[in-house]
Structure formats: C-alpha cells, structure tokens
Amino acid sequence: MDNFTFGITMLICGMGGTILTLWIMSLVMGLLGKLFPEKPEKKEA
Amino acid sequence: MADAIVNGLSGLTIGFQMLAGDWRNGIMLIVGFVLLYLGIKKDCEPLLLVPIGFGCILVNIPLSDVMSNEGFIRAIYDAGITTELFPLLIFIGIGAMTDFGPVLAQPSTFLLGAAGQFGIFITLIIALALGFPQLDAVSIGIIGACDGPTAIYVTSKYAPHLLGAVSVAAYSYMSLVPVIQPPIMRLLTTKKERMTVMKAVAKPVSKTTKMLFPLVITVLGGLIAPKGLPLLGTIMLGNLMRESGVVSRLTKASENEIANVVTLFLGLCIGATMVGSAFIKPQTLIILALGFVAICLDTVCGVLMGKVMRVATGGKVNPLIGAAGISAFPMAARVVQREGAKWNKKSYLLMHAMGANAGGQVGSVIAAAVMLSVLAGMGIIR
Numbered sequence: 246m247d248n249f250t251f252g253i254t255m256l257i258c259g260m261g262g263t264i265l266t267l268w269i270m271s272l273v274m275g276l277l278g279k280l281f282p283e284k285p286e287k288k289e290a
Numbered sequence: 291m292a293d294a295i296v297n298g299l300s301g302l303t304i305g306f307q308m309l310a311g312d313w314r315n316g317i318m319l320i321v322g323f324v325l326l327y328l329g330i331k332k333d334c335e336p337l338l339l340v341p342i343g344f345g346c347i348l349v350n351i352p353l354s355d356v357m358s359n360e361g362f363i364r365a366i367y368d369a370g371i372t373t374e375l376f377p378l379l380i381f382i383g384i385g386a387m388t389d390f391g392p393v394l395a396q397p398s399t400f401l402l403g404a405a406g407q408f409g410i411f412i413t414l415i416i417a418l419a420l421g422f423p424q425l426d427a428v429s430i431g432i433i434g435a436c437d438g439p440t441a442i443y444v445t446s447k448y449a450p451h452l453l454g455a456v457s458v459a460a461y462s463y464m465s466l467v468p469v470i471q472p473p474i475m476r477l478l479t480t481k482k483e484r485m486t487v488m489k490a491v492a493k494p495v496s497k498t499t500k501m502l503f504p505l506v507i508t509v510l511g512g513l514i515a516p517k518g519l520p521l522l523g524t525i526m527l528g529n530l531m532r533e534s535g536v537v538s539r540l541t542k543a544s545e546n547e548i549a550n551v552v553t554l555f556l557g558l559c560i561g562a563t564m565v566g567s568a569f570i571k572p573q574t575l576i577i578l579a580l581g582f583v584a585i586c587l588d589t590v591c592g593v594l595m596g597k598v599m600r601v602a603t604g605g606k607v608n609p610l611i612g613a614a615g616i617s618a619f620p621m622a623a624r625v626v627q628r629e630g631a632k633w634n635k636k637s638y639l640l641m642h643a644m645g646a647n648a649g650g651q652v653g654s655v656i657a658a659a660v661m662l663s664v665l666a667g668m669g670i671i672r
Contacts, residue, residue: 246668251424252415255664260411262660264404266514267653270507271400277502278394283494 308352314566315350321564322346325458334465337550338438338557342458345561356562363562366555371446371453376556377439378524383549384439384651385528386541388619390503392645393652394495398599399611399642403649405595406615407657409434409587413580420576424670425449428661430577433460434584435654436467437617442556443521444658448671454563455574459581467585467618468625474589475613475629483600485634486608491641497533504530511656517666518659525655588616592646614643617654623647 246254309315325343329336345363348356356363370376393399414431422430429449432441433456441460445453463470476484504526512519531541563569596612610630614622623643630639665671 246424246670248418248424251668251670252418252427254668255414255428255661256411258664258667259414259657259661260408262515262664263407263653263657264401266511266656266660267400267404267649269514270510270652270656271397273506273510274394274400274499274503275397277499277506278397278493278495281496281498281502283496 305352312352312566314570315352316566317570318350318564318566319347321569322350322561325561335461337553338461338560341554341557342461342561342564345558346564347561348558349562349565357565363558367559367562370552370555371442371450371559374443374446374520376552376559377443377446378520379548379552380439380556381521381524381655382528382544383546383552385504385525385530386532386544387549388525388529388532388648388651390529390648390652391495391500392491392641393648394499394503395491395493396642396645399615399645400649400652401599402592402595402612402615402646403651403653404615404656405612406588406592406617406646406650407435407653408591409584409589410657410661412587413584416583417580420580426452428665429456430580431584432456432658432661433463433577433581434588435617435658436460436464436585436588436622436650437654437658438464440521440617440654440658442560444662450563451568452577454560454569455577456581457560458564459578462578463581463585464618464621467616467621468628470582470585471589471613471622471625472629474586475593475610475626478590478593479597479609481633483597483609484630485637486600486605487634487637488606488608488611488639488642490638491645500533501530504533507652511659515656515659515663517662517671518655521655522659525651585616589613592616592650608637608639608642611639611642611646614646615650615653616647617650619647619651620644622650 322343325339328334329339355361410431413434414427417427417430425448429445432444438460445456508526511522531537592612592615596609600607600609610626614626616622626643627640630637
C-alpha cells in the first residue's frame, strides 16, 4: 500500500474511529448516569 | 613481565581511548547528564528522567555490556519491554490513580478527549511525507497521544529502534505542557471566549456508574478495537479496583510499589536504548520535532473542538477547556485552570478541565487501540 493511501486511511478510519468510539462511550455513560443516579444518603432517624 | 604490566594498564585506559574514538558516546553522556539535571534540578518528570538519564550514561560508557546479551539491563528489557509488560503494568497503576468522576459527570467532555488525539494522525501523515516507513510513522504519531506508556507500548512493538527517541519526546513534551499550551490557547481564542465563566459541575456520579464505567469501556472498546485491549483492559482493571473499594491492598500496590518498580525499570531500559551510534542521527532530531508538532496539534484541535462546543451550547463553554483533552493528567487541567483564572478571576474551570483531561486519558488509549485495529484490518500488522 502506498504512503498516501495509508495516511489517508489512517486519518479517516483512525480519527473517525476514535471520535465515533468516544461518542458512543459518552452516550452509554450518559445513559448509565441516568439509569443509576446518585441517591442522597438517608438520614438516620 | 613489562609487557604484562603494559597490557594490564592498557585494560584500564581502553575505555578512555574508545571514548575519544567515538564522539557520539561522548555526546550521549552529556545528554544523559542533561536529563539528570532536568529531572533533579528542574523537577521535570524526575521519576522518569533520572533512570532514563542514568541508563543513557550506563550504555554510552565504552565497552559497557549492560545491553549485551548477558547485560543486566538487557535482561530487564527482554522481560518487560520486548514482552510489552511494563507499559501495561504502569497502566494498571494509572487506572488505580485516576478518578474518572469528572468525565462521567459530563460525558460530552469525552469529545474533547477525542479532539485532543488529532495530532497523532496528522503527525503520522507528516512523518510519512518526510519519508518514514509506515510503522515508524505510526510510532512517531503516537507521541501525540501525550501518553508515555501508550507511546512505549506501540513503539516497542512496531518500531523498537525508535523507542529511545519516541519515549524521550513523549515524556519531555508532557512535562513541557505548561509551556507549550498557553500560547496556543491564547492564539486561538478571543478575550471574550477566555473570560467565559462555566457553571459548576454539580451533578454527582453514583458508585454504580463509576464501577460500571471500566467494565463498559473495556467491553465496548475491546469489541471495537480488540488490538488495543491490553492497553484498555489494564487501565480499566486498575480503575475498577479503585472504584470497587474491595481490593484496597491491590489498588495501593498498583499505584505505589508496582508502578514505582516498573517506572524504574522502564526508565533504565529507555535510557539504555539511547546508545550514541543509534541515537545521534538526523532522524532523531526530526522525531523530536514531530513530537512537538503532534502535541501542538493536539492542543489546537482540542481548543477548536471547545469552540465548536461553545457554539453548540450557545456560548456556555469556555473553549480553553479543550486544551485539556490530552492525556497529560492532571497537568493539562491545571494549565487550563491557571489560564482561565488569568483572564477572569471569577472563572473556575478546573472541574470542567478535569473532565476533558480524563476524557483525554481514555481518548489516547482508544486512539492507540483504534489505530492498531485499523492497521490489523489493513493487514499491516498481525
């Protein structure tokens, strides 16, 4: 594979893959945050 | 008798003769002393620069056999660098030390961590344009991850002859983040943008979410980029141990004893790759220059992503926090806080920047993992 094709492939797949993966992770973590919200500690009577 | 004495004495002077015969060893001895000076006197990453500097001195003393087949550093090198074990053990420690709470409180800051990795790929292209072979260019680009262990992991695997230059560049520029980033941040933002006060992050994160985070990231990241699973898995293992709170002995060992011992060995091994004949080449200077370019580009892209987020949120985001989307944790976040406070005393960006910085920590590992998996997909590595 020539260097030009290699470089462009790495830029598109590598950077695109990184952004996509982190975006998916941010969505999943946002969802988890909603599913398991922090509950305030109950005060003992 | 006289011959025997002369021969015996020549054995004591041959080191000086050989040092005079190869100026490159002399230069590298000076480099070793400079690294020691930076570590000891200037407090630049001393945990690494001291063993690196000393390793560099050891290997450049003529007739030194520390890296020969029976040499003691060669034994450590083969055990921990050739096997890729040391960077991974360091990663367990990093995971055990890192609180990902700020990024979990604001998952959108993951995107700043992604933008902070652009430098890797642009530098890779520049390295290719300068004529470096493909896997060498990958290893040079990875300096832009601003993450020593990741750079060492990738370089030791695919371009071991560049390990010294890449590692020194990665760690040196990481320690220079407070010098490199502020001018770029000022250049790319307006005074109004820099003065933006961001609302405090008040959203607490539950312990369940914090514990699920390493598991989700490992499985999801592993499925997307399996070639980087060792990197991702080890950092997340360390973090799971931290957040679960049930293995405090292992957590403490990972962030203290194991990390300390491995850092010592890792530094010695990196220093020992800096032998004059292999290190003093125009190529090394180009690699150091490209490493600098990579970290500048990371900062540029991070700040630009911050500006995009500012537009998307109607001006609520201070774009300076984008500069923290790199892996130098928590140094980059502190730089952002300091820079923000310089322009507006009421601006308190630290928690937002910590989110971006933690995102950058994950982002650098993900970028390396994705890169390796893309390379495997293209059939360039197995």
